[in-house]
Amino acid sequence: MADVVAGDGLDRLSLNVWTTKGWSLPEAVAGCVAAGVPGIGLWRDKVAEVGLDVAARLVRDSGLTVTSLCRGGFFTGDAAHRAAAASDNRRAVYEAAALGAGVLALVAGGLPSGSTDLAGTRAQVAEGVAALAPYAAGHGVRLAIEPLHPMFCADRAVISTLGQALDLAEQADPSGAAVGVCLDSYHVWWDPQLLAQIGRAGPRIFAFQVSDFLVPIPPDALLGRGHLGDGVIDVPALARAVLATGYPGLIEVEIFNQDVWDTPGEQTLRTVIGRHRRYLSAITDAGRPGSC
Amino acid sequence: MADVVAGDGLDRLSLNVWTTKGWSLPEAVAGCVAAGVPGIGLWRDKVAEVGLDVAARLVRDSGLTVTSLCRGGFFTGDAAHRAAAASDNRRAVYEAAALGAGVLALVAGGLPSGSTDLAGTRAQVAEGVAALAPYAAGHGVRLAIEPLHPMFCADRAVISTLGQALDLAEQADPSGAAVGVCLDSYHVWWDPQLLAQIGRAGPRIFAFQVSDFLVPIPPDALLGRGHLGDGVIDVPALARAVLATGYPGLIEVEIFNQDVWDTPGEQTLRTVIGRHRRYLSAITDAGRPGSC
Numbered sequence: 001m002a003d004v005v006a007g008d009g010l011d012r013l014s015l016n017v018w019t020t021k022g023w024s025l026p027e028a029v030a031g032c033v034a035a036g037v038p039g040i041g042l043w044r045d046k047v048a049e050v051g052l053d054v055a056a057r058l059v060r061d062s063g064l065t066v067t068s069l070c071r072g073g074f075f076t077g078d079a080a081h082r083a084a085a086a087s088d089n090r091r092a093v094y095e096a097a098a099l100g101a102g103v104l105a106l107v108a109g110g111l112p113s114g115s116t117d118l119a120g121t122r123a124q125v126a127e128g129v130a131a132l133a134p135y136a137a138g139h140g141v142r143l144a145i146e147p148l149h150p151m152f153c154a155d156r157a158v159i160s161t162l163g164q165a166l167d168l169a170e171q172a173d174p175s176g177a178a179v180g181v182c183l184d185s186y187h188v189w190w191d192p193q194l195l196a197q198i199g200r201a202g203p204r205i206f207a208f209q210v211s212d213f214l215v216p217i218p219p220d221a222l223l224g225r226g227h228l229g230d231g232v233i234d235v236p237a238l239a240r241a242v243l244a245t246g247y248p249g250l251i252e253v254e255i256f257n258q259d260v261w262d263t264p265g266e267q268t269l270r271t272v273i274g275r276h277r278r279y280l281s282a283i284t285d286a287g288r289p290g291s292c
Numbered sequence: 293m294a295d296v297v298a299g300d301g302l303d304r305l306s307l308n309v310w311t312t313k314g315w316s317l318p319e320a321v322a323g324c325v326a327a328g329v330p331g332i333g334l335w336r337d338k339v340a341e342v343g344l345d346v347a348a349r350l351v352r353d354s355g356l357t358v359t360s361l362c363r364g365g366f367f368t369g370d371a372a373h374r375a376a377a378a379s380d381n382r383r384a385v386y387e388a389a390a391l392g393a394g395v396l397a398l399v400a401g402g403l404p405s406g407s408t409d410l411a412g413t414r415a416q417v418a419e420g421v422a423a424l425a426p427y428a429a430g431h432g433v434r435l436a437i438e439p440l441h442p443m444f445c446a447d448r449a450v451i452s453t454l455g456q457a458l459d460l461a462e463q464a465d466p467s468g469a470a471v472g473v474c475l476d477s478y479h480v481w482w483d484p485q486l487l488a489q490i491g492r493a494g495p496r497i498f499a500f501q502v503s504d505f506l507v508p509i510p511p512d513a514l515l516g517r518g519h520l521g522d523g524v525i526d527v528p529a530l531a532r533a534v535l536a537t538g539y540p541g542l543i544e545v546e547i548f549n550q551d552v553w554d555t556p557g558e559q560t561l562r563t564v565i566g567r568h569r570r571y572l573s574a575i576t577d578a579g580r581p582g583s584c
Contacts, residue, residue, distance in 0.1 A: 111524050151509060191452075192453060217443060221443070
């Protein structure tokens with residue numbers, strides 16, 4: 001991290017590779033290093049493009065901190081699907097360990113096709129997390145359950161709130177060391193219990209992702225994320241709350257947005273850096289040892 | 293209600309006039325009477341088309357139970373907007389009283405343009421409800437705060453959960469007689485705390501609206517509602533929970549969906565009736581005096 005200058009405001013910035021979707025993993029790593037961004041969040045598809053060994057060596061040699069690997073989970077469905085998911089999740093844990101990711105983000109999975117059994121589906125998630133937890137712990141990988149916005153409850157994640165994710169994490173791992181949560185501003189900003197649940201979460205926040213929530217929501221709601229400041233979320237307030245728990249990690253910028261994806265990676269990363277400096281550097285600097 | 297035959301399974305069915313959007317108010321009233329549907333949910337725009345006096349006489353003469361008037365609220369914004377909203381809300385209360393509606397549904401309002409102050413905006417809603425409550429009580433109209441799905445938090449309603457709506461209602465009216473909630477399956481089905489909060493709500497559930505949640509969500513999320521059975525919500529389970537609180541009212545079908553709106557009113561009402569019989573009649577009949 002030779003390019004990182006102390007006090008440049010980027011100490012706690014991480015770039016999720018899907019934010020610069022047009023970049024390959026080597027391009028994203030090089031981009032972060034060149035720009036002095038100390039962290040990177042990985043996705044398994046980008047890793048697979050170059051192969052696990054190459055990716056692991058690449059990120060290790062770069063000196064970047066790997067803030068998360070996205071993603072495992074999808075615990076819901078019939079027995080065959082669940083068995084396949086369990087196998088794939090063990091593979092994801094293995095990849096996270098190899099990449100030095102430390103944290104594997106888990107997306108719960110939605111209602112199985114034709115089902116209206118929300119409680120039963122949530123029980124499948126609890127079972128899946130509990131079964132994966134010892135395997136992950138054995139590999140030194142922490143599991144971070146990610147609540148998704150309720151608009152994705154049916155098709156993607158039946159875990160919709162931070163409180164619910166914490167209930168699951170506590171159930172699977174009373175110690176708090178192995179199973180926690182991935183908090184993404186886009187998914188949780190609306191929750192009236194958010195600040196109280198962040199306080200409850202304490203050290204169980206294993207990953208912290210940010211983007212803004214754009215209005216109106218585009219036809220594909222998955223892509224309704226924007227750069228900080230372009231939407232309705234008070235991300236600085238959220239970051240202050242997360243950092244107040246003692247969260248020691250980086251703040252990862254993960255933006256799904258077709259316009260952002262159509263922009264050259266260099267330009268997107270410049271915007272990410274600019275917005276981080278504008279909205280978050282003062283907050284993260286305030287928590288730096290030696291700062292006043 | 294001469295056409296209603298005891299035991300026909302429709303005793304607790306109400307048609308919201310927006311479900312048959314192509315129908316005028318007189319057509320909707322005539323349609324309900326002819327079909328033996330005992331209740332109707334009104335919207336102010338449909339009332340305005342014929343005028344308040346004509347509408348009030350029409351529904352009174354029909355013998356239909358008016359299950360709700362939609363809607364007041366939109367308490368959020370700058371001082372001028374809030375003053376205008378307060379005035380319009382008093383007018384809505386007056387209309388509800390004239391129509392014999394008994395219940396006025398309140399939609400909170402979203403974040404003011406450019407604002408990210410969710411807590412401050414929610415405080416505006418609390419102020420607005422508290423200010424309206426005595427006026428409504430003086431007119432014999434109960435206020436029903438309607439939590440909207442979190443995907444509408446930014447642009448339509450900063451009140452997103454039943455728990456949050458109950459907090460507001462309790463704050464504005466400790467007695468429980470004047471301010472309660474309007475529970476709409478489409479908006480609340482995903483909430484992990486839903487059943488617990490329904491239990492908490494007890495007699496504060498003043499209106500109960502149902503539709504199904506369609507997947508995928510259409511480009512305009514407002515229109516993603518379907519007839520019961522066409523989506524992912526276990527409406528019968530929800531209805532059982534609501535009726536278990538002693539909810540004495542009707543179950544109002546409110547569907548926003550372009551395909552449904554493009555269907556002739558008679559046909560839509562036949563579908564509404566068919567689905568009510570298939571999914572809800574056994575539940576509502578079980579609660580009828582004299583039923584086994």
